Amino acid sequence: MKPAMETAAEENTEQSQERKGCFECCIKCLGGVPYASLVATILCFSGVALFCGCGHVALAGTVAILEQHFSTNASDHALLSEVIQLMQYVIYGIASFFFLYGIILLAEGFYTTSAVKELHGEFKTTACGRCISGMFVFLTYVLGVAWLGVFGFSAVPVFMFYNIWSTCEVIKSPQTNGTAAVEQICVDIRQYGIIPWNAFPGRMCGFALESICNTNEFYMSYHLFIVACAGAGATVIALLIYMMATTYNYAVLKFKSREDCCTKF
Numbered sequence: 001m002k003p004a005m006e007t008a009a010e011e012n013t014e015q016s017q018e019r020k021g022c023f024e025c026c027i028k029c030l031g032g033v034p035y036a037s038l039v040a041t042i043l044c045f046s047g048v049a050l051f052c053g054c055g056h057v058a059l060a061g062t063v064a065i066l067e068q069h070f071s072t073n074a075s076d077h078a079l080l081s082e083v084i085q086l087m088q089y090v091i092y093g094i095a096s097f098f099f100l101y102g103i104i105l106l107a108e109g110f111y112t113t114s115a116v117k118e119l120h121g122e123f124k125t126t127a128c129g130r131c132i133s134g135m136f137v138f139l140t141y142v143l144g145v146a147w148l149g150v151f152g153f154s155a156v157p158v159f160m161f162y163n164i165w166s167t168c169e170v171i172k173s174p175q176t177n178g179t180a181a182v183e184q185i186c187v188d189i190r191q192y193g194i195i196p197w198n199a200f201p202g203r204m205c206g207f208a209l210e211s212i213c214n215t216n217e218f219y220m221s222y223h224l225f226i227v228a229c230a231g232a233g234a235t236v237i238a239l240l241i242y243m244m245a246t247t248y249n250y251a252v253l254k255f256k257s258r259e260d261c262c263t264k265f
Contacts, residue, residue: 033110034106034109034110034112034245036109036241036244036245037105037106037108037110037241037242037245038106038109039241040102040105040238040239040241040245041102041103041105041106041238043234043235043237043238043241044098044102044234044235044238044239044242045098045099045102046231046234047231047232047233047234047235047236047237047238048094048095048098048099048231048235049095049231050227050228050230050231050234051091051094051150051154051228051231051232051235052091052092052094052095052231054224054225054228054231055091055154055224055225055228055231056088056091057220057221057224058157058220058221058224058228059084059087059088060084060088061217061218061220061221061224062084062157062221063077063080063081063084064217065212065215065217065218065221066080066189066194066195068217069204069208069212070189070195070199070201070202070203070204071195071199071200071202072200072201073199073200076195076196076198076199076200077194077195077199080194080195098235101143104136105136105140105242105245105246108132108133108136108246108249109245109249112133112249112252130250130254133246133249133250134250134254136246136250137243137246137247137250140239140242140243140246141243143239144236144239144240144243147232147235147236147239148236150232150235151229151232151233151235151236154225154228154229154232155229157225158222158225158226160192161218161221161222161225162222163187164187164209164212164213164218165213165222167185167186167187167209168209168212168213170185171207171209171210172210182206182207183205183206183207184205184206185205185206185209186203186204186205186209187203187204187205187209188202188203189202189203190202190203
């Protein structure tokens, strides 16, 4: 009877040790996760997806509005159509590049954590590893500056559509609705420089302009440009977080490599 009780006690002890070992392993893995890089990756993927997806559809809607209302002659906006088509192809490339770059930066964050050292033995940096980490720092800074420009550029169509929308709101207001002054309220799209000055009709006034604002193309394009601008802003924030993470990782790898230290950032 006694040996049976001792065997049961030993089995319970082994099970408790196994549970404790599994729990400690999970805590060790969670402690080595580069949370800053993980948050930046999620934010970068979300921002780029919003910018590329919404921007692509909004550009197509903008071309449709111009062709139907502001530039009936195809030769007047032929250059603009080619530029927009090129931008749509560039959007595909941006989405693919940042998908790969985000995964690479996230992997770099994981491989510079103490979890790698604890799971795979002694972790020592090399000159090649520090050089690659420094390259990521430089490239991330360049991309951050570039995306600041993209964020500013994405605000331009939002400004244009907002001006058109606010003009339509003036037309709908009780003070001007139903009066002769309505037909004197116009929007000249040529002043923004996206179509030439000889484009016909080039501008819309009064109730004709109000009818444009009531179309689905205008409503969708306006709001999609807003979302695309917000996505570009989210990408800028993600790249700023990447800058801090990669700079910190590089500093630790460079200045503390001899002490066998690594980072959990």
